Amino acid sequence: MADTTLRVELVAADRVVWSGEATQVEARTSEGDLGVLVGHAPVLSVLVPGVVQIAGTDGENVAAVVEEGFLSIADDRVSILSEDAFLVSELDRSQVEAELEQARQDEDEAAVRRAEAKLRGTELA
Template sequence: MAPSGSGQALQVELVAADRVVWSGEAARVLARTASGDLGVLANHAPLLSLLVPGVVEIETAGGERVRAAVGDGFLSVSDNRVSILSEDTFLAEEIVESDARAELERAAADGDDLAALRAEAKLRVLQRS
């Protein structure tokens, strides 16, 4: 399913520090940046933004939904290419709920707000998968 009226798909790469987590064609990408939630469709204006811990949702060109939890990082858009770079990136099917809850508890006990945000993002991915 191509974005309405454009006939083009986005080429998306979701990249962690150690691997390409997901790569393919997409109709749209939703992500949370330092400026707020962002939706990207074909022919989006060039953009470079800070990514904050949260959920990235990719609607593939075939209409499937890919959901991932990301930590802080960067999102860039240029010429129908979207790159999402975050050291901590996990697809929904890679997340174990009990591990994410334990991670959240540890982060809260340590007062580590950033780790808590990453763990909360993992749990949000699971809630809507």
């Protein structure tokens, strides 16, 4: 019988953010949004700042904000590797808004994109 779940690991540079079994993963890559189900073809892609959504097998839906990184899919294993990643439950909207404002004042487009991704994540919490 074929496996019916994905083994998912979401890893930041300093910690494992989430690890477990899932039925589906959605992530944003440099090529566009990507949905992953069991049996997905092997892929190695570049992540862009955005929200990753994981449908856990226990009914838990996990949402996380990732920065730049990589997404690897092979043999029903999904590895999401990002320099920095946060579960949306870890984000404070007012703090993220302040971070976005500072990035705009600094005219740091990369920091603006990261803060905007975090802000989208807070809307899911």
